[in-house]
Amino acid sequence: MTPEFIPIAYEPHGRTDAIGRYSDGQFLASVTYAFPEGFRLDEGWEEQKRLYAVLHLFDGDGHYRDSQIWCAGSWAERQRDPDGADSVLTRARAHLAGMLRSLPKRTYTDIAIRPFQLTVDGVFFGLVAKEDDDGGWAELYPDNLGFTEPWDGTYDT
Numbered sequence: 001m002t003p004e005f006i007p008i009a010y011e012p013h014g015r016t017d018a019i020g021r022y023s024d025g026q027f028l029a030s031v032t033y034a035f036p037e038g039f040r041l042d043e044g045w046e047e048q049k050r051l052y053a054v055l056h057l058f059d060g061d062g063h064y065r066d067s068q069i070w071c072a073g074s075w076a077e078r079q080r081d082p083d084g085a086d087s088v089l090t091r092a093r094a095h096l097a098g099m100l101r102s103l104p105k106r107t108y109t110d111i112a113i114r115p116f117q118l119t120v121d122g123v124f125f126g127l128v129a130k131e132d133d134d135g136g137w138a139e140l141y142p143d144n145l146g147f148t149e150p151w152d153g154t155y156d157t
Contacts, residue, residue: 002129002136005062005112009153012108015145016155018096019111022103025065026058026111029100031092033075034142036122046076051088052142053096054125056116064116070095071121110153117141 008028010019018029031053039048055068072092081087100106115138117126129138137148145155 002131002138003151005114006127006129006138006147007110007112007151007153008140008147008155010108010110015143015157017108018100020106020108021060021111022107023105024057024103025060026062026113027100027103027106028056028058028111028113028140029096030054030143031072031089031096032143034123034125037119037124038122046079047074049075050121050123051075051078051092052123053092053099055096055099056113056125058111058113062111062113064114067118067120067125068099069120069125070099112153 008016008019010016020027031051033049033051035048039045051072053070053072057065057067059065072095073088078088084090113127115127115129117124117128124141127138127140129136135149137146139146144157147155
């Protein structure tokens with residue numbers, strides 16, 4: 001059975017290295033590529049695959065409050081300038097760093113949050129809880145991180 005609050009473990013230098021608490025609650029942040037819902041993997045997919053700086057905010061009890069989601073550019077742009085000072089990845093990381101700096105009394109640590117969902121630019125973002133005959137799990141979109149028993153906050157990709 002999926003718990004009401006999904007634990008997510010802080011993993012320095014891992015995919016959950018930008019999560020924790022701040023003076024007004026909890027945060028979950030990442031830089032992630034995403035496709036809009038309904039995209040077709042045919043010619044032009046490089047323009048549809050976009051890189052986002054994402055910051056989700058929650059109250060101290062893990063209830064969703066708000067999100068700041070910023071598109072840094074497309075995969076096609078990254079291919080033209082993969083590692084430059086003005087590359088898509090550099091811009092996304094810099095923007096995320098600025099969003100994180102804006103959180104007062106920020107500390108990086110484990111969190112526990114309720115499922116939530118929203119769509120921005122046609123892209124689905126959220127933590128979705130699911131159940132089937134084998135049990136429950138939760139998945140973070142578009143990061144594609146899965147959480148399941150023993151519900152210790154570790155993820156699978």
